[in-house]
Amino acid sequence: MKTLYSFILCLLFLIVLSSTLVEKGGLTKVIGTILPFVVPKGWPKPVYAIKKNPITLEGFELGRKLFYDGRLSKDGNYPCASCHQQFSAFATYDHNFSHGYNNLQTTRNAPALFNLAWTKEFMLDGKITSLESLPIVHITATNEMGENMDSVVNKLKKDSSYHRMFKNAYGDTAITTPRIMKALTQFMLMLVSSNSKYDKVMRGEDKFILPEQLGYDIFKTKCATCHPEPMFTDYTYRNIGMTADQYLRDYGRMNVTGKKEDSLKFRVPSLRNITYSAPYGHDGRFFSLMNVYEHFRSKMIVGVTTDTLLKHKLPLSNYEIGQLTAFLYTLSDTTFLRNKRFAEPGKENVPASYIHVH
Numbered sequence: 001m002k003t004l005y006s007f008i009l010c011l012l013f014l015i016v017l018s019s020t021l022v023e024k025g026g027l028t029k030v031i032g033t034i035l036p037f038v039v040p041k042g043w044p045k046p047v048y049a050i051k052k053n054p055i056t057l058e059g060f061e062l063g064r065k066l067f068y069d070g071r072l073s074k075d076g077n078y079p080c081a082s083c084h085q086q087f088s089a090f091a092t093y094d095h096n097f098s099h100g101y102n103n104l105q106t107t108r109n110a111p112a113l114f115n116l117a118w119t120k121e122f123m124l125d126g127k128i129t130s131l132e133s134l135p136i137v138h139i140t141a142t143n144e145m146g147e148n149m150d151s152v153v154n155k156l157k158k159d160s161s162y163h164r165m166f167k168n169a170y171g172d173t174a175i176t177t178p179r180i181m182k183a184l185t186q187f188m189l190m191l192v193s194s195n196s197k198y199d200k201v202m203r204g205e206d207k208f209i210l211p212e213q214l215g216y217d218i219f220k221t222k223c224a225t226c227h228p229e230p231m232f233t234d235y236t237y238r239n240i241g242m243t244a245d246q247y248l249r250d251y252g253r254m255n256v257t258g259k260k261e262d263s264l265k266f267r268v269p270s271l272r273n274i275t276y277s278a279p280y281g282h283d284g285r286f287f288s289l290m291n292v293y294e295h296f297r298s299k300m301i302v303g304v305t306t307d308t309l310l311k312h313k314l315p316l317s318n319y320e321i322g323q324l325t326a327f328l329y330t331l332s333d334t335t336f337l338r339n340k341r342f343a344e345p346g347k348e349n350v351p352a353s354y355i356h357v358h
Contacts, residue, residue, distance in 0.1 A: 031056075031058070031168075031169070031170065031171045032056030032057055032058035032059060032168060032169055033056055033057040033058065034054055034055070034056055034057075035055045035056060035057055035060055035190065037050050037055055037117070037189065037190070038192075040192070040194040040199070040230070041203070042202065042230060043118075043194070043230050043231075044118065044231075046117035046118050047117070047118055047119065047120050048116070048117040048118075048119075048131060048189060050117070050189065053132070053182050053185055053186065053189075055186045055189060055190060056169060056186070058165070058168040058169040059169040059170075059182065059183050059186040060183075060186045060187055060190055061165065061169075061345075062165045062166065062168075062169045062183040062186075063183035063184045063185065063186045063187030063188070064187045064342070064345060065162075065165065065345050066080075066180060066183055066184050066187070067079065067080045067081055067084075067184060067187050067188075068080070068081045068344040068345065070082075071152065071155045071156065072135075072139055072145060072147060072152055073101055073139070073144075073145035073146060073147050074101050074102075074145065074146035074147040074151075075101060075102075075146070077101075078099070078100060078101055078144065078145050078146075080135065080138070080184070081344065082098065082099070083098040083106070083110040083138075083144070084110060084112075084113050086337060086338075086339075086342055086343060087276070087337055087338075088112070088276055088277055089112040089113075089114060089193070089272075089273035089276045089277045089333075089336070089337060090112050090113035090114060090191065091109075091110050091111060091112040091113070091276075091277040092109070092110040093276075093277075093278075094278070094279070095279070095284070096109055096279050096283060096284025096285065096287075097109065097283075097284060098110050098144075100141070100143045100144040100145065100146065101142070101143070101144065101145060101146030101147075102142075102143075102146060104142070104143035104144075105143065106141075106143060106144055107143070107248055107250065107283075108124055108250070108282055108283060108284075109279060109280070109281060109282060109283055109284035111124060111269065112269075112270070112272075112273060112277045113188060113191055114191045114192065114193040114270075114272065114273065114336065115191070115192055115193060115194075115231060115270065115272070116131055116188050116189060116191060117189050117192070118231055119131070119235065120235065121235070121267070122134050123137070123267075124252065124266045124267050124282045125237070125252050125253050125255055125256050125266065125267070126237060126253060126256060126267060127255070127256045131185050131188065131189070132178075132181045132182060132184075132185045133181070135180075135181060135184045136149065136177075136181065139152065149177045149180075152177075152180070153175055153176065153177060153180070156175050156180075157175050162175060163175070166179060169183060187342075190341075190342075191336075191342060192336075193272055193273060193333040193336040194230075194333070194336075195333050195335045195336065196272065196273075196330060196331050196332055196333040197212075197329075197330040197331075197332070198327075198330040198331050199230075199333070201330070202230070208327075208330065209326075211322070211323050211326035211327075212323075212326045212327050212329075212330050213327075214323040214326075214327075215323035215324045215325065215326045215327025215328070216327045216330075218320050218323055218324050218327070219324060219327050219328075222314060222316070222320075222324075223271075223324075225309060226238065226268050226307075226309070227268065227270070227271050231270060231272075232270045232271040232272050232331065233267075233268045233269060233270040233271070234268055235267065235268065236267070236268055237252065237253040237262065237265040237266060237267050237268070238265055238266070238268055238307040238309075239252075239263065239264045239265045239266075239303070239305045239306045239307055240266075240295075240296070240300065240306070240307060240310060241295070241296075241299075241300030241301050241302055241303070241306050241310055241313070242264060242281065242282075242285070242295070242300075242301070243264075243301050244264060245283055245285075248283065250282065250283065251263050251264055252264055252265050252266040252282065253265040253266065260305075261305055262305070263304075263305045264303075264305060265305065266282040271328060271331055272331045272333065273331065273332055273333055273336070273337070274289070274328055274331060274332075275289070275328060275329055275331075275332050276332060276337060280292055289325060289328065290321075293316055293321050293324075296310070296313060296314035296316065297313060297314055297315060297316045298313065300313050300314075
């Protein structure tokens with residue numbers, strides 16, 4: 001019996017060592033070199049079940065190629081990266097709305113993409129509850145990528161490099177929608193931003209200068225309830241006193257739940273990399289941090305569904321704004337923004353300013 005038990009343990013070890021996963025009840029295989037997903041010290045456990053979609057080098061590289069491939073859009077001009085640009089923390093730099101197929105525009109400001117393994121719900125109203133379903137929504141949106149998955153699959157099948165990459169990632173050359181989604185998910189899961197000055201201070205590798213420390217103290221007093229460390233978001237939906245755009249009539253979370261009490265509630269954004277991801281707000285109406293401060297301290301419209309924490313707005317003096325801004329700059333993770341691992345394949349050494357983006 002002991003010999004049989006030892007044999008089974010040895011067999012299981014060899015299976016893990018080969019980095020091969022055969023899904024129960026299916027034929028799908030994930031084969032390749034496992035990429036460890038490292039949870040930064042002091043961070044909570046990810047909510048995404050990585051064991052169900054183990055991240056491999058081959059799957060990650062396939063996802064990266066797909067993320068930057070315009071063929072996922074109808075006319076070839078709008079890859080995922082056209083709305084989610086690395087130098088802007090994978091948000092859309094300097095645009096309130098992103099450009100889409102047929103000269104159309106999106107109806108919301110593109111959120112930055114990072115630390116997605118800790119996110120349960122996606123989109124600014126939380127209507128998508130699976131990271132693997134998220135890309136389909138944008139690929140098939142008529143005002144975004146304007147394509148359908150059958151067409152995407154057919155286009156990829158005509159590229160021999162994809163046959164090779166799918167075989168490396170999954171064990172055979174079959175190109176399917178679920179495999180495309182899993183690969184894109186593996187790429188997005190690895191977009192972890194955890195090396196800002198703030199993180200280095202928390203790890204004891206650096207120190208805040210006086211304005212940063214004063215700003216940190218102000219942050220903990222006036223901002224941390226909605227933007228708790230270390231994620232700098234509580235992942236809730238809140239009405240912060242913004243009026244509905246008269247043309248878009250976007251009521252946020254209420255569109256999903258149908259509840260009047262959710263009117264104009266949008267997901268609380270993470271403050272990480274905030275100095276790189278302007279403009280702000282679900283519709284990008286705030287083009288600078290100063291616009292945000294002014295909104296909170298004087299321009300809010302307090303209504304029935306405005307968050308109770310903001311019923312009296314958010315008093316901020318000019319002095320507090322200056323120190324708070326100094327702290328927010330410490331949340332910028334330039335190693336993440338410049339990480340060649342996340343850059344467009346073949347353009348890892350090209351400065352972002354030279355890469356054409358829509």
